[in-house]
Amino acid sequence: MGVYKSLDQIKNSRRGRNFSVFTNKGLLFWVFVLAVLCFISLAAFALGMHFHVKLEHGMLPWREMREDFIVHDVPERPTKKPRRQRFFPCDVVFRDAVDLHSEPKDFMNFTQFSLGYMETEKKASHTDAHDPRFGGHQTLEEREQSFSAVNQTIHCGFLRGAAGLPSTGFDLKEEDKRYMSACRVVVSSCIFGSSDFLRRPTSRLISEYSKKNVCFVMFVDEGTLSTLSKEGSAPDDGGFVGLWKLVVVKNLPYTDTRKTGKVPKFLTHRLFPSSRYSIWLDSKLRLSTDPMLIIDHFLWQTGSEYAISNHYTRHCVWEEVLQNKRLNKYNHTAIDEQFSLYQSDGLTKFDPLDPNPSLPSYVPEGSFIVRAHTPMSNLFSCLWFNEVDRFTSRDQLSFAFTFLKLKRMNPDKPFHLNMFKDCERRSLVKLFHHREPSAPPPPRIV
Ligand SMILES: *[C@@H]1O[C@H](CO)[C@@H](O)[C@H](O)[C@H]1NC(C)=O
Numbered sequence: 216m217g218v219y220k221s222l223d224q225i226k227n228s229r230r231g232r233n234f235s236v237f238t239n240k241g242l243l244f245w246v247f248v249l250a251v252l253c254f255i256s257l258a259a260f261a262l263g264m265h266f267h268v269k270l271e272h273g274m275l276p277w278r279e280m281r282e283d284f285i286v287h288d289v290p291e292r293p294t295k296k297p298r299r300q301r302f303f304p305c306d307v308v309f310r311d312a313v314d315l316h317s318e319p320k321d322f323m324n325f326t327q328f329s330l331g332y333m334e335t336e337k338k339a340s341h342t343d344a345h346d347p348r349f350g351g352h353q354t355l356e357e358r359e360q361s362f363s364a365v366n367q368t369i370h371c372g373f374l375r376g377a378a379g380l381p382s383t384g385f386d387l388k389e390e391d392k393r394y395m396s397a398c399r400v401v402v403s404s405c406i407f408g409s410s411d412f413l414r415r416p417t418s419r420l421i422s423e424y425s426k427k428n429v430c431f432v433m434f435v436d437e438g439t440l441s442t443l444s445k446e447g448s449a450p451d452d453g454g455f456v457g458l459w460k461l462v463v464v465k466n467l468p469y470t471d472t473r474k475t476g477k478v479p480k481f482l483t484h485r486l487f488p489s490s491r492y493s494i495w496l497d498s499k500l501r502l503s504t505d506p507m508l509i510i511d512h513f514l515w516q517t518g519s520e521y522a523i524s525n526h527y528t529r530h531c532v533w534e535e536v537l538q539n540k541r542l543n544k545y546n547h548t549a550i551d552e553q554f555s556l557y558q559s560d561g562l563t564k565f566d567p568l569d570p571n572p573s574l575p576s577y578v579p580e581g582s583f584i585v586r587a588h589t590p591m592s593n594l595f596s597c598l599w600f601n602e603v604d605r606f607t608s609r610d611q612l613s614f615a616f617t618f619l620k621l622k623r624m625n626p627d628k629p630f631h632l633n634m635f636k637d638c639e640r641r642s643l644v645k646l647f648h649h650r651e652p653s654a655p656p657p658p659r660i661v
């Protein structure tokens with residue numbers, strides 16, 4: 216909504232400037248004529264907006280923010296065309312103030328086991344292990360085994376080749392690693408490939424406690440850092456821009472920057488090894504709620520170890536697959552391969568009539584995730600990451616499969632996932648459009 220208000224304001228203020236040229240002439244008559252013209256053009260603008268929006272869709276199929284093209288204050292149109300659906304925030308009632316000491320007693324009494332992460336792969340067992348990959352070379356048998364919530368060591372990114380082989384990527388400065396390893400509560404996000412602007416958390420809404428005790432880390436690549444610096448968001452000597460600590464990632468592990476973005480999105484528990492809680496937000500969101508209040512509301516109050524919102528319209532993976540193909544979000548063959556494997560391994564359609572659904576929706580809106588770094592939560596994060604690494608970077612396709620398979624394979628080990636309503640997400644953050652793709656167009660994906 217904010218997007219539209221500000222769009223209106225911009226348009227209006229532009230008009231205002233144009234008028235001032237004329238009104239300065241001081242001719243009352245012209246003022247009147249212009250006022251009439253203004254009225255007509257505003258009316259035309261309001262009517263035209265709908266078409267303008269549609270046109271933009273057609274031209275920019277890779278945009279993710281279609282949901283936010285909300286037509287504001289447009290009078291009811293007499294045509295039969297269905298109105299674009301509106302999405303509003305809903306009320307979320309937070310407690311007054313909380314800090315880490317407010318963590319409920321016994322909150323961390325979730326399913327316990329000990330999870331280890333593979334650092335390197337043995338050459339002998341994999342013919343292609345000479346070509347080190349960030350995600351490793353997990354076999355299908357290893358993948359199957361990794362879903363068991365038992366003491367085990369699994370693939371979870373950050374695999375290194377043998378000594379002497381080049382890095383598999385996501386290289387960080389030692390001082391940044393030191394900073395990150397001290398974080399207990401993390402808010403993180405990323406911008407790779409200059410795909411977005413830097414949106415600072417709304418400072419007056421962040422508590423003093425959080426400003427002192429929560430790490431706000433924005434992962435960027437070198438190109439994005441230089442773009443941001445040119446735009447006036449150059450980090451200070453400590454690497455900060457406002458609350459954000461900019462951490463530069465060198466040697467991105469994937470050519471697809473979207474896929475690279477899944478590393479900080481899913482693997483927070485690996486990047487911040489001593490962190491207890493984390494909040495992930497997509498760069499299109501501006502955080503406008505205190506992170507401790509978010510943790511309290513979505514985890515502590517509901518006894519959950521993982522919280523993510525459902526999708527604002529789609530609930531079935533079948534719909535999501537169609538939508539991804541329709542908008543050419545990814546290589547269709549790769550989507551089909553992933554989807555047919557999921558169907559053969561038990562993924563079913565979402566049943567809205569099921570009185571006891573495993574999930575309120577099979578499609579998440581993954582731009583905002585709240586996590587306690589418990590064994591089940593960390594396991595789920597690794598498993599979801601491994602699906603994205605193996606298949607497509609479209610993580611909405613793999614969410615339900617990963618969750619349902621984890622549940623199916625561990626019937627006596629609960630995983631407390633809180634799938635909350637998308638309107639709640641909208642009340643915690645302010646949504647923007649991703650930056651318009653500029654000079655180098657996004658890679659064609661067919
Ligand atoms: C911890 O969880 C277990 C099993 O879920 C339960 O039996 C036990 O009573 C819980 N302990 C506490 C202190 O809440």
Ligand SMILES: *[C@@H]1O[C@H](CO)[C@@H](O)[C@H](O)[C@H]1NC(C)=O
Nearest residue numbers: 327328329330364365366367
């Ligand atoms: C799993 O690991 C924990 C901690 O390392 C240990 O206490 C427990 O006995 C192990 N469980 C099994 C079944 O090996």
Ligand SMILES: *[C@@H]1O[C@H](CO)[C@@H](O)[C@H](O)[C@H]1NC(C)=O
Nearest residue numbers: 546547548549550552660661
């Ligand atoms: C699409 O994916 C398939 C299967 O993963 C692959 O063989 C093919 O080369 C891909 N096509 C393009 C254009 O990337």
